[in-house]
Every structure is written in C-alpha cells, then in structure tokens.
Amino acid sequence: MLEFSRDGATVTLILLLVTVSATASTEEAVFTNHFLVQLHEQTGDEAHQLATEHGFDSARKVPVAEGLFHFYPKDLTRARRRRSSKLRQRLQADRRVKNVFQQEGFPRTKRGYRDLNDIDTNMNDPLFSKQWYLINTGQADGTPGLDLNVAEAWELGFTGKGVTIAIMDDGIDYLHPDLASNYNADASYDFSSNDPYPYPRYTDDWFNSHGTRCAGEVSAAANNNICGVGVAFNSKVAGIRMLDQPFMTDVIEASSISHMPQVIDIYSASWGPTDDGKTVDGPRELTLQAMADGVNKWGFPCRLPNRATNRWYLLARAGWPRGKGSIYVWASGDGGSFDDCNCDGYASSMWTISINSAINDGRTALYDESCSSTLASTFSNGRKRNPEAGVATTDLYGNCTLRHSGTSAAAPEAAGVFALALEANPDLTWRDMQHLTVLTSKRNQLHDEVHQWRRNGVGLEFNHLFGYGVLDAGGMAKMAREWKPVPERFHCVAGSVQEPRKISSDGQLVLSISTDACQGKDNFVRYLEHVQAVVTVNASRRGDLNINMTSPAGTKSILLSRRPRDDDAKVGFDKWPFMTTHTWGEDPRGPWLLEAGFGGDAPQHGVMMEWTLMLHGTQSAPYIDQIVRDYQSKLAMSKKQELEEELDEAVERSLKSLLGKS
CATH class of the missing domain: 3.30.70 (Alpha-Beta Plaits)
Incomplete structure (x- = not known):
C-alpha cells in the first residue's frame, strides 16, 4: 500500500x-x-x-x-x-x-464529440459525410461540434417515427427514391391545382425545387445509398403545394396551414412577404384565424374520415381534453441587414416558431435578418465559397444537391428536430415546444459581429439575431421525455398610451407604461412568454425609424431596426404587433419603456399615435425558479480569478489533510 x-x-x-x-x-x-x-x-x-x-x-x-x-x-x-x-x-x-x-x-467516451463512423456504421448515404449541420467534424472548413447534435437524439432511439411534417411550398418530388418511402400521400394536397398530387410544376431552370429540397432535410431515408439523411429520417413528410401561382390568396394560405391537423403534427414554411427591405406585411384575416385555430382550438374524442381515401384518423394533437395545437415553423427571412423580420407578420407571430440561421463556422449568414421575435437558429449555407458548405439534400427528379441555402434551409432542419422531440413525447403542445426551444437551445460557438449575447432577467442567454441559440436535438429529446405540460396561458392588456407624441431626429421619444400585469384578476400574467408592443406610428421616412422596448427587469428588445431601403412616408405602421421573446420567464410587473427615434443622415420626423402593451404568459411556471437559481449560481462563479484562487487553496488544503502534511 x-x-x-x-x-x-x-x-x-x-x-x-x-x-x-x-x-x-x-x-x-x-x-x-x-x-x-x-x-x-x-x-x-x-x-x-x-x-x-x-x-x-x-x-x-x-x-x-x-x-x-x-x-x-x-x-x-x-x-x-x-x-x-x-x-x-x-x-x-x-x-x-x-x-x-x-x-x-475501463471505458470512457468523449462527451460532445461523435466520430462519423461511430454514429451508425451502416450509414451508406453518399452525402451523409457532407451534412455538417447534422454532425460537424470540420467539413468544408467548418467548426467541429457546431451542429444540431442529432447524433445524441438518434442514439437515444429517436428518429421521428410516428410524426408527420408538412412542407408548405412549391410541391414535393414524392417519386424521389430518397423520399418515396417516407411520403405521406394521405396528408398531402395541391392547393395550386386543387388535386391530391403536389408534384412540382416543371420549369427549365428547376425553379420549383424548393419544396423537394426542404423535404429531404426533414425526412430523407437513411441507409439506402441515396443522397443524404433527414434530421428525422423515420418521420413522414407531406407535401402541400401552395406557392406556385402568380399571386397568393388568403384562402389558399388559410387552407394550407389548416390542412389535416388530425394527421399533420408540424407545418414547415420557408416563405413569407418579399424580403426587399421595404415591405411590411403579414397574414390576412382567414389565415390569422386558421393559425389561431391551429394552435388554440380544442378537439374532441372522436375520429374524422378522410373522404378521399375512406380512411379514419384519430384526432391526436387536437384531441381531448385539450388541443395540443399545430406546430408552425417559419423561416425568419433573407433580407439581411437591410430588413427586419419583425416586419414579417408570419415570422413575428407568437403562434409560429421563427428560425434564423448560422453558417458552418458559427457566423451569421449575410442574408440573415435579425429581430426580437426569433426564437432560435439552425444552419444554412454562408459566406464561404467552398461548394460543400451548403446544405446537402434531395433535389428534383431523383437528384441530390449540396447547394440548398438561405433561412429556407433552416426552418426544415428545425422541423426535423421538433419531430425527434415529439417522438420522445407525443403529448407536447405547441407551447411546450416553444419552452423546450428556449430552455435547450445553445450558444455553442455562434458569433454575431453586430449584436452581443446578453442575459435576460431570469438568466436566459439570447442574441438579437440567433434568438436563444442553435437547436440541440439531443438536449431537447432528453428534456422532452420528462417534460410536464406548461401551465395555462393568459393574456393581459398591460396598458396603453393613446396621446399622439412627436418623434424627431433631435432625440429619442421615451414613453412609459407601469403595469401590475392584471394582478388580482383571472388573467394575471406572472411569468412571461411573448410580449407584443402594438404600435401605430407614421414617419417622413419609415425606414429610418427605430424602436426599442425595455422590461422592468432591464432587458432591452430591439423591436425595429433601421431599414435603409424603406422610403415609405404615408402608410407607416397601423396597429402593428411588434413582438419580442427576449423577456421569456421574466416578471412583467413594473415600468416598461418604449424608445423611438431616427437613424440615418437626413433629418426625419414622425408621430407615435399609439402604443399598447400586450403580455402573454402563465401564472405559474415551476422550472423558472430553477432557472433563477442557476443564474444566481453562475453570477456567483463569474469572478473567475477569485474562483480559481479559492479552488487552488481548497485543493491544497485537501491534499495536505489527506496526505498528512502541515
């Protein structure tokens, strides 16, 4: 001895x-x-x-x-x-x-790192090794480890089985050999041609390849020696063809996002208003109602027939005793620094999960729009000219591609991650999925050259462009297994400023609303989820307008950034609901500040006609208290030098005691 x-x-x-x-x-x-x-x-x-x-x-x-x-x-x-x-x-x-x-x-394994050969030795799909967003080992000059961590979810046994994702787009090549086995024909429809066959319309330039590429990211089959592997490679994918017509209509949009919710769990949308930096637009009346019904409408304990196939479907996500709600995933937009995704009423809706993107070295893509409504990020192609730095997926007519790009590529990846979580826990509601996204997304090695990472009042780390970070499939699946449904959601009109106030280039207009968040009433909101600032404002040049809002906990949200291409001087914003997720989990009681001003070189002026503060959240959220404790612990450990010195002294004392030295 x-x-x-x-x-x-x-x-x-x-x-x-x-x-x-x-x-x-x-x-x-x-x-x-x-x-x-x-x-x-x-x-x-x-x-x-x-x-x-x-x-x-x-x-x-x-x-x-x-x-x-x-x-x-x-x-x-x-x-x-x-x-x-x-x-x-x-x-x-x-x-x-x-x-x-x-x-x-004795055995030990490296945590957070997976060798490609260790994931599944039978993965024979030729593009699998190039799908860096699934497992990043440094391909195409990327940053190793910067990926969706799907390997951990797969190793837990979750591959999307039993989950159906609808791709709302320009159609799907459902004959593609990498998609055919996972294609859900019964849940698919062509709203452009009004038939059950959402096959893309042929063009010489393959313009209608968008939906097929998105579908492959989600549900491309594994181990068939074709193209790559979907994030949820055992999920079912449905095609909803609705984009391929000269103009969109409210009824086509509404029909698409409400198509067969008894079968479809997740709807993925990689489209929206024009990303030209001067458009302010969102869903119309029917589509808004369809969205509200999709997430909120209660179901009932019965089965509904599909008359086209004479089959019956159980009302699963919309079932008794309460509807679990459709999950809508939306690409945040490709307008870059010239646009703001809070001007996109689809991406900024509290009923959707808005997804931005990062490139394979953790930087922002040049086309990324930033806004306070973005919840999280996945990956897309980026600034590098390496031909393998794009997103590898299926393409039209049985082909494969390495060049899928934009936030269009980001949203389907998120849909795939959510499918893994739904397999882990089929009882998740649309709000459960948003909470899981906030709690499990990671900063990882993401880097925004413009906006710093910050912590809100309960310690949740966020970024104005990346949201709460990159989705972590393994972390989300593990947390989903033990997840308890979030409490009931309430809405509170916290206050309103109705008197017109002038805005000029001479200084910031500062408005204040002090609220008790409807305390003492049935709709009291104690823990925040979404916050909306409903604003009516006009300006001599709308694009030079910027608006910020600060919560009682001191968390500042950039509701509107300068958009240099927007020359509007007439329309402005009419009761526009700017939304932020950055105050998630905070106590909303106290003073809220709204600041409005102008950027740019030329003097501008405007009038703030109205600001109404809308709070959405719960009266109880047990895990929030744990977040606060974790945050306080991190603050206590932030004094790195002091901590290291104390640790060294403690180790020295322990060794001296153990070894009997004075």
Whole structure:
C-alpha cells in the first residue's frame, strides 16, 4: 500500500482507490502496461532512468503527492486480462521502489464529440459525410461540434417515427427514391391545382425545387445509398403545394396551414412577404384565424374520415381534453441587414416558431435578418465559397444537391428536430415546444459581429439575431421525455398610451407604461412568454425609424431596426404587433419603456399615435425558479480569478489533510 505519512489518511486513500476500481464495472477486468510507481525518498531524480531500465518508455511525475510516478509502456496499445506479475515483481525488487500498482483499464467516451463512423456504421448515404449541420467534424472548413447534435437524439432511439411534417411550398418530388418511402400521400394536397398530387410544376431552370429540397432535410431515408439523411429520417413528410401561382390568396394560405391537423403534427414554411427591405406585411384575416385555430382550438374524442381515401384518423394533437395545437415553423427571412423580420407578420407571430440561421463556422449568414421575435437558429449555407458548405439534400427528379441555402434551409432542419422531440413525447403542445426551444437551445460557438449575447432577467442567454441559440436535438429529446405540460396561458392588456407624441431626429421619444400585469384578476400574467408592443406610428421616412422596448427587469428588445431601403412616408405602421421573446420567464410587473427615434443622415420626423402593451404568459411556471437559481449560481462563479484562487487553496488544503502534511 502507499505510505505517505504518519497517520491513517493514506490507508483511506488506498481503500477509496480500490473500492472505485472494484465497483466501476462488472465486466472482466482489463490490465494495461501502465504502472503507478512509488519511489523511496531521495530517489525521485532517478525515475526516468529506472523506467527505461525496466523496459518502459518514460516516467512522468504524478502531482498529487511526492514520490509518485506514472511509468509509460513503449507499446501503448497492448492490454491483457491478467496482471503482469513478473514485471511487477522486478520493479518491486528494485531498492529504489517502495510500491507498484498496475493500472486497470475501463471505458470512457468523449462527451460532445461523435466520430462519423461511430454514429451508425451502416450509414451508406453518399452525402451523409457532407451534412455538417447534422454532425460537424470540420467539413468544408467548418467548426467541429457546431451542429444540431442529432447524433445524441438518434442514439437515444429517436428518429421521428410516428410524426408527420408538412412542407408548405412549391410541391414535393414524392417519386424521389430518397423520399418515396417516407411520403405521406394521405396528408398531402395541391392547393395550386386543387388535386391530391403536389408534384412540382416543371420549369427549365428547376425553379420549383424548393419544396423537394426542404423535404429531404426533414425526412430523407437513411441507409439506402441515396443522397443524404433527414434530421428525422423515420418521420413522414407531406407535401402541400401552395406557392406556385402568380399571386397568393388568403384562402389558399388559410387552407394550407389548416390542412389535416388530425394527421399533420408540424407545418414547415420557408416563405413569407418579399424580403426587399421595404415591405411590411403579414397574414390576412382567414389565415390569422386558421393559425389561431391551429394552435388554440380544442378537439374532441372522436375520429374524422378522410373522404378521399375512406380512411379514419384519430384526432391526436387536437384531441381531448385539450388541443395540443399545430406546430408552425417559419423561416425568419433573407433580407439581411437591410430588413427586419419583425416586419414579417408570419415570422413575428407568437403562434409560429421563427428560425434564423448560422453558417458552418458559427457566423451569421449575410442574408440573415435579425429581430426580437426569433426564437432560435439552425444552419444554412454562408459566406464561404467552398461548394460543400451548403446544405446537402434531395433535389428534383431523383437528384441530390449540396447547394440548398438561405433561412429556407433552416426552418426544415428545425422541423426535423421538433419531430425527434415529439417522438420522445407525443403529448407536447405547441407551447411546450416553444419552452423546450428556449430552455435547450445553445450558444455553442455562434458569433454575431453586430449584436452581443446578453442575459435576460431570469438568466436566459439570447442574441438579437440567433434568438436563444442553435437547436440541440439531443438536449431537447432528453428534456422532452420528462417534460410536464406548461401551465395555462393568459393574456393581459398591460396598458396603453393613446396621446399622439412627436418623434424627431433631435432625440429619442421615451414613453412609459407601469403595469401590475392584471394582478388580482383571472388573467394575471406572472411569468412571461411573448410580449407584443402594438404600435401605430407614421414617419417622413419609415425606414429610418427605430424602436426599442425595455422590461422592468432591464432587458432591452430591439423591436425595429433601421431599414435603409424603406422610403415609405404615408402608410407607416397601423396597429402593428411588434413582438419580442427576449423577456421569456421574466416578471412583467413594473415600468416598461418604449424608445423611438431616427437613424440615418437626413433629418426625419414622425408621430407615435399609439402604443399598447400586450403580455402573454402563465401564472405559474415551476422550472423558472430553477432557472433563477442557476443564474444566481453562475453570477456567483463569474469572478473567475477569485474562483480559481479559492479552488487552488481548497485543493491544497485537501491534499495536505489527506496526505498528512502541515
């Protein structure tokens, strides 16, 4: 045994080491050719010479105590089932050696890293190794580890089985060999041609490949030696063809997003108003109602027929006792720094999960729009010209592509991650999915060159462009398994400023609303989810207008950034609901500030006609208290230098006590 001191502390140490090694595994022991050797006093300088004399490669001092050395073998790969008795005996017989311990081997795996060959040795899809957004090992000059962490979810057994995702787009090549086995024909429809066959219309330039590419990101089959692998490769994908006509109509949009909610779990939309930096637009009346019904409408315990196929479907997500709600995933927009996705009424809706994108080295894509309504991010192609830095997926007529791009590529990836979470817990509601997104998304190695990462009043870290970070499929699936449904949601009109106030380039207009968040009433909101600032304002140049809002906890949300291409001087914003998710979990009671002003070089003027503050959230949210405790703990540990010094002192004291040194 190791003898360091005059008391019994050394005995405790050895007993502890023996206990750990004896109970670490029930499998047959594996012994390495690594040895822990204790030398007598005054012989430490001879450790390396002694090691080489006995056939070892070298000796390295073990810092936990004096006289301990690690003897490294020349052949690092060899292992055996029995102890090396002769080698140990020779070492023990050396006059310089006090004790010898041959080291037992036991398994350990690297956390947060997956070798491609370790995920599934049978993955034979030719583009799988190029799908860096699934498993990033540094392909195409990317940053290793910066991915969706789907490997962890797959290893847990979640691959999207039993979940149907609808791609609302220009159609799907459902004959594609990488999509055909996962295609849900019963849930598909062509609202452009009014038939059940949403096949893309042919064009010479393959203009209508958009939906097929999005579908492959979600549900491309695995291990068929074709193209790549979908995020949820055992999910079903439905095609809803609705984009391919000269003009969109309210009824087509409404019909599309409300198509067969008894079968479709997730709707993915990679479209919206024109991203020209001067458009302010959103869903019309029918579509708004369809969205509201999709997430909020209660179901009932019965089955509905599909008359086209004479089959019956259980009302699952819309079932009794309350509807779980359709999950709408929306691409945040491709207008870049010239646009603001809070001017897109689809992406900024509290009924959708708005998804932005990052490129494979963690930077923002040049086309990314930023806004306070974005909840999280996934990945798309970016600034690099490497041909393999795009998104690998299916293409028209049985082809594959490496060039899918834009936030169009980001939304389907998110839909796939949500499908994995739904398989882990089919009872998740649309709000549960938003809470899981906030809680499990990670900053990882994302980098925004314009907007800093900040923490809100309960410690949740967010970024104005990336939202709460990149989706973590493994983390979300694990949390989903044990998830308890969030409490009932309430809405409170917190206050309103109705008197017209002038805005000029001379300074900021600052308005204040102090609220009790409807405390004492049935609709009291204690823990925030979404916050809307409903604003009516006009300006001599709308694009130079910027609006910020600050919560009672001090969290500032950028509701509107300058849009240099927007020359509007007549329409302005008419009761436009600017939305923020940045105050998620905060207590809304207290003073809220709204600041409005102008950017740009030319003097501008305007009038703020109305600001109404709308609060949406719950009266109880048990996990919020844990977030606060975690945040306080992180704050206490933020003094890095002090912490390191205290830790060093604690370790030194412990070692001295253990080894009996004064």
